[in-house]
Amino acid sequence: MRVKRGKIVIFVLLTVIILGTVLSTTETIWGRITKGLDLQGGFEVLYQAAPHQKVNTDILSQTASAIRNRIDILGVTEPDITIEPPNRIRVQIAGVKDQKRARDIIGKPAQLTFRDPTGKKVLLKGTDLKPGSAKVGYDQNNQPLVEIQLTDAKKFEAITRKYIGQPMPIYLDENELSAPTIVQAIPGGRATISGQETVEKAQDLASLLNAGALPIKLTEVQSYAVDASLGEEALKDSLKAGAYAILAIFIFVIGYYRLPGLVAVITLIAYGYLVLLVFDALNMTLTLPGLAAFILGIGIAVDANIIMNERIREELRHGKSVRASVKTGSKRSFLTIIDSHVTTIVASLLLFYFGTAAVKGFSVSLMAGIIVSLLTAVALSRIMVNLLVQSNLMNKPSWFNVKEDEISDL
Amino acid sequence: MTYSIDFVGKRKLFFGISILLIIAGVVSLFVQQLNLGIDFVSGTRLDISMDRAVNIDESKNILTKLGYQNPNARVGGKKSDILIFRTSKTITPAKVAEITSAFNKAFKTKVSVQSQVVDPIIGRELARNAIIATLLACVAIVIYVSIRFEHRFAIAAVITLFYDALFTIGIFSIFQIEVDVVFIAAILTIIGYSINDTIVIFDRIRENYNRQQPKKWDDLASMVNESIQQTLVRSINTVVTVLLAALALVLLGGESIRNFSLALILGLVSGAYSSIFIASQIWVVWTWKSIQKKVSSSA
Numbered sequence: 001m002r003v004k005r006g007k008i009v010i011f012v013l014l015t016v017i018i019l020g021t022v023l024s025t026t027e028t029i030w031g032r033i034t035k036g037l038d039l040q041g042g043f044e045v046l047y048q049a050a051p052h053q054k055v056n057t058d059i060l061s062q063t064a065s066a067i068r069n070r071i072d073i074l075g076v077t078e079p080d081i082t083i084e085p086p087n088r089i090r091v092q093i094a095g096v097k098d099q100k101r102a103r104d105i106i107g108k109p110a111q112l113t114f115r116d117p118t119g120k121k122v123l124l125k126g127t128d129l130k131p132g133s134a135k136v137g138y139d140q141n142n143q144p145l146v147e148i149q150l151t152d153a154k155k156f157e158a159i160t161r162k163y164i165g166q167p168m169p170i171y172l173d174e175n176e177l178s179a180p181t182i183v184q185a186i187p188g189g190r191a192t193i194s195g196q197e198t199v200e201k202a203q204d205l206a207s208l209l210n211a212g213a214l215p216i217k218l219t220e221v222q223s224y225a226v227d228a229s230l231g232e233e234a235l236k237d238s239l240k241a242g243a244y245a246i247l248a249i250f251i252f253v254i255g256y257y258r259l260p261g262l263v264a265v266i267t268l269i270a271y272g273y274l275v276l277l278v279f280d281a282l283n284m285t286l287t288l289p290g291l292a293a294f295i296l297g298i299g300i301a302v303d304a305n306i307i308m309n310e311r312i313r314e315e316l317r318h319g320k321s322v323r324a325s326v327k328t329g330s331k332r333s334f335l336t337i338i339d340s341h342v343t344t345i346v347a348s349l350l351l352f353y354f355g356t357a358a359v360k361g362f363s364v365s366l367m368a369g370i371i372v373s374l375l376t377a378v379a380l381s382r383i384m385v386n387l388l389v390q391s392n393l394m395n396k397p398s399w400f401n402v403k404e405d406e407i408s409d410l
Numbered sequence: 411m412t413y414s415i416d417f418v419g420k421r422k423l424f425f426g427i428s429i430l431l432i433i434a435g436v437v438s439l440f441v442q443q444l445n446l447g448i449d450f451v452s453g454t455r456l457d458i459s460m461d462r463a464v465n466i467d468e469s470k471n472i473l474t475k476l477g478y479q480n481p482n483a484r485v486g487g488k489k490s491d492i493l494i495f496r497t498s499k500t501i502t503p504a505k506v507a508e509i510t511s512a513f514n515k516a517f518k519t520k521v522s523v524q525s526q527v528v529d530p531i532i533g534r535e536l537a538r539n540a541i542i543a544t545l546l547a548c549v550a551i552v553i554y555v556s557i558r559f560e561h562r563f564a565i566a567a568v569i570t571l572f573y574d575a576l577f578t579i580g581i582f583s584i585f586q587i588e589v590d591v592v593f594i595a596a597i598l599t600i601i602g603y604s605i606n607d608t609i610v611i612f613d614r615i616r617e618n619y620n621r622q623q624p625k626k627w628d629d630l631a632s633m634v635n636e637s638i639q640q641t642l643v644r645s646i647n648t649v650v651t652v653l654l655a656a657l658a659l660v661l662l663g664g665e666s667i668r669n670f671s672l673a674l675i676l677g678l679v680s681g682a683y684s685s686i687f688i689a690s691q692i693w694v695v696w697t698w699k700s701i702q703k704k705v706s707s708s709a
Contacts, residue, residue, distance in 0.1 A: 100503040223527045245658035289595035296599045299652035310644045336613040350547035
């Protein structure tokens with residue numbers, strides 16, 4: 001039989017394009033994918049609305065956006081803030097150095113109040129502050145303080161007149177920040193908060209006041225913190241493990257299935273690449289459960305290749321030609337693969353619909369894996385094996401690891 | 411092929427072994443329960459990593475001095491360089507800093523700390539949610555497989571899937587291996603693999619059944635044996651591939667995913683075993699009963 005060069009050229013081109021794309025762009029895509037805290041370091045806090053206050057989804061999302069403003073103070077990029085109705089907010093931040101400071105800034109209600117001398121009666125609230133007006137200043141002794149402006153200057157003047165000669169303490173939540181004694185009525189709606197230990201603390205307070213108070217009071221119900229160095233190590237270990245695993249799988253598949261094994265390896269590379277691409281496109285965070293689903297996905301994709309190749313080998317052993325065996329083998333294995341894929345999709349759809357948090361993350365990764373497996377291990381694999389067979393190059397059963405004496409004369 | 415194994419003939423032996431394994435697991439679950447990680451028990455867990463092997467006595471001394479009486483601390487990590495300290499108290503970030511600096515000073519080295527404070531309600535909610543979602547997923551599997559195959563295949567597949575999950579949970583209980591939230595992901599993976607593995611063998615049994623239409627027990631049994639035989643190489647090769655991935659994770663992956671990978675390995679082996687020795691055998695016994703009933707009712 002004449003070898004058809006055209007088909008081989010297409011096969012080689014396809015391989016080069018796939019490997020070339022993977023090699024040249026994987027690093028960029030990998031860098032863009034958000035890694036979970038377990039793989040990157042950082043911390044996660046789950047807040048729950050304290051009891052006895054009105055909470056609904058609207059209030060929760062207002063709170064979430066107030067938290068987002070505050071995280072900007074920390075200069076951290078891309079915090080992950082999710083609302084978990086009815087009453088929880090999950091905050092995940094990667095790569096924070098000072099976790100204590102971060103948590104102080106995020107979780108406080110930060111309600112500023114001016115109170116009467118007894119500290120019991122609230123005279124003015126944070127909502128009376130002019131938005132974005134808080135800034136750091138210095139007193140005559142060059143000590144840092146926070147300057148604020150009030151929206152209603154007249155009201156402030158009236159209140160200060162009432163308490164001349166008495167202290168008018170300023171509270172942040174239930175902590176007294178300072179208790180200046182009113183010497184005279186203050187016009188112009190300007191006030192200062194003294195008693196700041198450092199410029200940094202003054203700056204944090206000013207930013208906190210500008211970010212606005214949280215609409216509801218939150219309590220920390222769960223927290224999880226991973227040192228950045230530990231997270232990096234976990235990721236490095238996992239990647240190293242992954243590389244060895246993939247190498248072992250490649251050797252095994254090519255050793256056992258020969259040429260179609262090589263095709264399986266190429267489609268597996270495409271599989272891994274496309275799954276990463278889906279992670280990137282859907283803005284998914286790669287966590288350990290996601291990694292688990294990824295491994296299962298590799299298993300399912302390899303399985304699809306193995307099922308097809310076993311079927312082809314079976315047909316070869318019955319004495320059919322390579323061309324006929326590939327045709328019948330691909331056809332017969334197709335429905336098997338579809339059934340096993342669809343059953344897993346059905347299960348993961350239900351997990352997605354009813355699951356929360358980790359379960360949902362797992363099911364999304366699994367679905368992505370199965371759909372990509374259909375494209376690569378089923379479609380791409382068939383295209384490539386067919387190209388090789390039609391080229392007449394791969395026309396001996398030994399290419400499929402079927403020995404002559406295994407073939408029956410039937 | 412020249413050799414053949416009588417899987418169906420040995421079904422009672424394998425049913426026996428499988429049931430014994432499950433009973434052992436269930437008894438252990440009742441007697442000593444699961445060794446629940448911090449995710450399910452309230453309190454704090456600190457993983458303190460050092461750049462050398464941990465001196466456990468000295469570490470316990472430090473913790474005692476800081477006010478944690480009889481600290482529940484053990485050594486972990488590949489190089490025994492991680493001190494895992496658990497307490498039912500809530501340790502605030504300020505306290506974590508205090509502990510970190512105490513260790514820094516005592517061992518004259520930089521230590522890094524991973525802390526986890528947990529309200530067990532969250533972990534339990536996640537576990538409950540996972541169980542409910544899985545049960546509903548099973549209902550969906552039963553419906554889909556009943557439509558594509560038939561109800562006997564569907565029920566057998568779901569029983570098998572429960573076997574695999576229960577087997578893994580049982581082993582974790584017997585050996586008191588710590589179970590955390592990531593374990594739930596491992597169980598979900600096992601279930602996914604189990605159903606995938608079973609369906610492929612069932613597909614072959616269905617194909618051969620429709621072609622041969624066996625009426626006698628011997629024919630039915632040899633048809634199932636033949637189907638298992640035909641898919642055996644695939645079953646083994648697939649599980650070997652997935653195991654390679656899971657093994658690499660156990661050997662090379664970090665401390666945090668060791669138990670997770672261990673669960674995967676147990677479940678994957680169980681998944682491959684149960685498709686052949688449980689799922690197919692339930693189907694053959696059940697189908698034979700139905701054939702007999704049909705024969706006796708039509709006679």
